[in-house]
Amino acid sequence: MNELIGALTMNAVGPDLFEGRTTNDGWFTLFGGQVIAQALSAATLTVPADRPVHSLHAYFLRGGAFDTPIKVEVARDRDGGAFSSRRVVVHQNDKPILTMMASFHAPEPGSWRQPQMPDVPPPEALPSLEDVQRAAAEQAPASMRESMLRRITSIDVHPITGCQPFQREDGPAEQAMWFRCRDVPADQSWHRILLAYASDLFLVNACIGPHRSRLKKGAHVASLDHGLWIHQDVNIEDWLLYVSDSASAGQGRGMNRGHIFSRDGRLIATTTQEGLMRLPA
Incomplete structure (x- = not known):
């Protein structure tokens, strides 16, 4: 960190x-x-x-x-x-x-309204992203194992659904994960800066979910833009739940949207992102 x-x-x-x-x-x-x-x-x-x-x-x-x-x-x-x-x-x-x-x-003071946080397993009941990668690498060809074992973020991530970067089976256009940071400076500005960093983690994967079987040689997936709205103070040293889905995909692009909740159910932030999806037939 x-x-x-x-x-x-x-x-x-x-x-x-x-x-x-x-x-x-x-x-x-x-x-x-x-x-x-x-x-x-x-x-x-x-x-x-x-x-x-x-x-x-x-x-x-x-x-x-x-x-x-x-x-x-x-x-x-x-x-x-x-x-x-x-x-x-x-x-x-x-x-x-x-x-x-x-x-x-x-x-400023004002009225408050938000969606309910989904009911999901707690982070302690889930394997870490590194554990998921390690298990996937054991089943992969030797030529792919080194890349699959790379730690891909300084942030602690416990996937729930859809966040596994090497999954190649088609699934729903949604995903969920818990994440947190450790040893963060106390200033609230740093918690928001790190939230901005983490808000880009795997968000584009939501629109890829139903098309994962086409992630092969020649595929090109990339983030085109990114939107973030922070609704209240952030404590990124505590576990945050990030749920996202994809409303549409077409013409080589996919649209993603997400909500980030505190562990006690408060809506902390909302995200949007359009991703490039050039997938071989």
Whole structure:
């Protein structure tokens, strides 16, 4: 976790210009959630501390590289009486790889309404993602075992349904998992930055569920954009339930949506994401 926190810590190198390093958290390409979190980390440094982020929408423009620093430009579009708006561009090798809009809001009293949290097994009753990968690797050809045993996130994940990255049987257009982080700084802004990172974990898998048997040579799956709305304070050191489904797929794209609940049933956040789905027949 210390390495991830270090990668998400932005250093000011000019007025509203920041620089950071990337880290290989076990993925085959630079994880999109890492770039979103870095963009949010930089934007947060330009906003008063009493205005936490409540929403963001990002577009992935290019894949990123593990071994190249990033530069983050933040534009202060507006600071109003209760809201602050920031526009962010993340560059690597002098090319933009992500654009993002983020809104920050001073909390206000108001009415509350939310959906009920699904009834699912507790995280302690479920194997970790690493255990699931290890079991799958034992049944896989030797040529695939090394990649299947890579730890693909610094975050603790206990899958419930649909999150297994190497599953190749068709299933429902939905998934669920528990996740948490350890040794997180106490500042609420860090809990929200890490939530942004984690909110990209496997979300695109929901639209892939009914088409997993077509994930073979020539398949191309990638996140196109990402939306996150944070409804209340986050404690990411406690287990959070992430449930998602896919409303539609077609024309080479699939739509995903998700809810993140605290363990006691409070709705913490809502997510959306459209994914690229180029699957061989």
